[in-house]
Amino acid sequence: MSTATAESRPYHHGDLSRALVDAARKILETDGPAALSLRAVAREAGVSPAAPYHHFKDKAELLEAVAHEGWHELDVALSTARASTEDPRARMTNLGVAYVCFARDNPALYRVMYDRSRDKDALPDQLKDDGAYCQVRDTINENGGGHVSDIDLELATIAAWCAGHGLAEMIGFKQFAPLKELLGGEEAFLRAVFEHLGMFAKFTAIQD
Amino acid sequence: MSTATAESRPYHHGDLSRALVDAARKILETDGPAALSLRAVAREAGVSPAAPYHHFKDKAELLEAVAHEGWHELDVALSTARASTEDPRARMTNLGVAYVCFARDNPALYRVMYDRSRDKDALPDQLKDDGAYCQVRDTINENGGGHVSDIDLELATIAAWCAGHGLAEMIGFKQFAPLKELLGGEEAFLRAVFEHLGMFAKFTAIQD
DNA sequence: AACCAATCTGGACGATGCTTAGATAACGCA
């Protein structure tokens, strides 16, 4: 035993929940989602295949914990992007670019996040109250100068979120490679695509 | 087509490839993607677990065939929607609604289609030449009256495609239920979201 | 010191994807 990442562990691990989530994320990063088995996670944490069941009901619950971390980190990334400029219009574009870049830089994690959401037919609840989704809504609201109806604001947020997610899932697709090169890199490509999404048309009209 | 779960079937099946794809789709519809194992497919087709390997290299290749059928059917659905009206602007919205409705009505199939694409980091090649993707591009081009640059046309198509895909993956999410009810049903909700996607802002500006 | 509850192990069960060896039958050619 003690295939552990470090020296020989005591019988009781100490903080196995944490170690399991960390092990899962390490496997995700190095070998991708296909290699993420519960047994592999236990192996990576230096523990027997049955040990995780004392901390997580089943594999899905472990993935839930991993996804939760992912959403939080996405939240942080969006916060940073949001603070990057004063111009509200540019801020919105930066937010979109940051979203897609997060998915590009953490493809396996992003996939787990949405696989779990699709299984539950719902995004994590925290997103709506003070998470990433909320940041998109607030930024859009700033664009409208506060004159936007609740319904329009919600619809625009959904539209933006869906576009961001769609792009995030396809950003690595081979078909886009020539266009990316033509436009001078992936980020320029991203900005150009977001330029074509006019979530603000209605709001700027209201402002005028 | 006499998939022989009943009467005695001859040693050689006749058209097992077809039967396997049909069996896979039936399992997808009734039990969802999680239940789609190669062995279950073979069982459903009334054949030994090893038989599929004489027609498909592995499970992924079977799913590839299933996905291929899905893309073709999506293509048909978009064609129908495209012919539904003369107004080019409304035609574009109808196209988006039809796309999302296809995903809503065939959730498991849609998931297989994109799972396969993500594994290959590419959409099916046929899409670009005369498939669903091409229909979106053509419809957008009609909107621009042919005055759109190739690059802008491609970018707008990508933007629309990504937004449609994002919405398609999330249309069933619980968080959207109240808004759907408020707007008078799912299709009204869809139209409202697509209203907020201004893929045409640039083009209408060109036309004006 | 003694007990309890939490934690971990070893082993097992059924199911999966896939491989191999051998059985069967359809097809082309004499």
Place this chain on the structure above:
DNA sequence: TGCGTTATCTAAGCATCGTCCAGATTGGTT
């Protein structure tokens, strides 16, 4: 018509998976 070639299918087996169980170990309470 007969025969061999080849495609197709079965049976059995391997490694792995998710999950459960009985029993061993331990830290925390009293």
